[in-house]
Amino acid sequence: MIKSILITGANGGLGKECARQLALMDETEKIYLACRNEARAKVAKLSLEESTGKSIFEIVLMDVSDINSVRSAVEGLSGPIDALVMNAGGMGGKNFFDKTVDGVIQIFAVNVLGHVVLAEELLKSKKLTNVAIYAGSEAARGVRKMGMKQPNLKTSSVNEFESICDGSFFGDKADPTVVYGPVKYIAALWMSSLARKHPGIRIVTISPGGTSGTDVMNDLPPLMQFMYNQIGLKLMPLFGLMHKLEVGAKRFVDVLHDKSFKSGIFYGSKKPVLTGPLVDQGTIFDDLSNETIQNNADEAIHNFIK
Numbered sequence: 371m372i373k374s375i376l377i378t379g380a381n382g383g384l385g386k387e388c389a390r391q392l393a394l395m396d397e398t399e400k401i402y403l404a405c406r407n408e409a410r411a412k413v414a415k416l417s418l419e420e421s422t423g424k425s426i427f428e429i430v431l432m433d434v435s436d437i438n439s440v441r442s443a444v445e446g447l448s449g450p451i452d453a454l455v456m457n458a459g460g461m462g463g464k465n466f467f468d469k470t471v472d473g474v475i476q477i478f479a480v481n482v483l484g485h486v487v488l489a490e491e492l493l494k495s496k497k498l499t500n501v502a503i504y505a506g507s508e509a510a511r512g513v514r515k516m517g518m519k520q521p522n523l524k525t526s527s528v529n530e531f532e533s534i535c536d537g538s539f540f541g542d543k544a545d546p547t548v549v550y551g552p553v554k555y556i557a558a559l560w561m562s563s564l565a566r567k568h569p570g571i572r573i574v575t576i577s578p579g580g581t582s583g584t585d586v587m588n589d590l591p592p593l594m595q596f597m598y599n600q601i602g603l604k605l606m607p608l609f610g611l612m613h614k615l616e617v618g619a620k621r622f623v624d625v626l627h628d629k630s631f632k633s634g635i636f637y638g639s640k641k642p643v644l645t646g647p648l649v650d651q652g653t654i655f656d657d658l659s660n661e662t663i664q665n666n667a668d669e670a671i672h673n674f675i676k
């Protein structure tokens with residue numbers, strides 16, 4: 371039974387829609403909305419209460435790009451949770467390539483570092499009892515139709531993964547759409563490595579697929595945003611590259627509740643689309659299933675956590 375769930379980035383987009391769908395399930399008793407902005411969280415809570423008729427939502431203030439904020443939120447949690455949805459993330463804001471106090475680029479902090487601390491602190495303190503999912507992206511194995519290349523690492527060594535965390539892998543002129551794929555790639559590798567360390571908990575990466583109705587593209591440079599809004603949103607659904615918000619969030623809900631989605635696997639869309647049935651992404655990009663590469667990514671990330 372999944373009675374209690376904590377969702378990061380729950381005030382909008384996929385996180386909020388996932389909260390809505392879960393709240394409508396009879397067995398759900400409590401949903402923690404883990405958000406960085408209290409005002410936005412309160413608006414979301416009210417809207418979720420109205421749309422579901424349930425009063426089961428509790429706000430947890432947490433900025434996933436700030437390790438201390440994550441740690442104190444975990445300490446403040448009243449009881450254990452059955453499920454964790456690591457959803458907060460995206461392109462990392464306007465300053466996506468700035469370094470944080472931990473020495474990683476902002477886009478990495480938001481998508482990966484805080485979630486690593488969150489999941490591992492919850493597991494260490496036995497506050498997570500059943501399942502953890504991470505919002506991955508097919509960008510991690512490349513999406514040719516979107517101009518996103520498969521991450522091209524030379525050695526897949528700990529050092530090379532560290533260079534993705536601190537941004538040096540990308541040189542001086544980084545573009546968020548180029549950095550995003552390798553960042554989501556490291557996250558999926560870490561999840562698989564974590565799954566091997568915790569056989570009693572189901573730990574799964576799931577991509578929502580190309581999903582409209584979210585703010586994920588709002589931080590892109592103006593020209594890219596214009597192209598996405600004017601052309602992308604119209605054409606992508608026609609080419610199987612985009613589905614509705616409800617469909618993307620349902621992937622999270624399905625993976626949480628269906629144990630046939632196996633621990634340690636990264637599920638996402640079939641090539642070359644971003645919608646439809648789910649497949650193990652390791653069958654598309656072998657490195658995702660390579661335990662040595664998974665462990666190197668895991669070690670690299672931990673070199674930035676003090």
Ligand SMILES: NC(=O)c1ccc[n+]([C@@H]2O[C@H](COP(=O)([O-])OP(=O)(O)OC[C@H]3O[C@@H](n4cnc5c(N)ncnc54)[C@H](OP(=O)(O)O)[C@@H]3O)[C@@H](O)[C@H]2O)c1
Pocket residue numbers: 378379380381382383384385404405406407410432433434435436457458459460461480481505506507508577578579580581582583584585586587
């Ligand atoms: N939409 C897609 O097509 C797609 C495809 C593949 C994967 N994904 C992944 O799915 C996840 C959700 O994306 P989305 O499309 O729903 O985007 P979104 O509408 O931009 O929602 C992102 C959520 O994350 C929160 N967030 C961002 N930085 C945070 C931080 N430092 N601490 C706490 N919360 C933070 C945002 O809160 P604020 O309101 O405070 O900014 C917002 O609630 C992301 O991880 C994204 O990479 C999306």
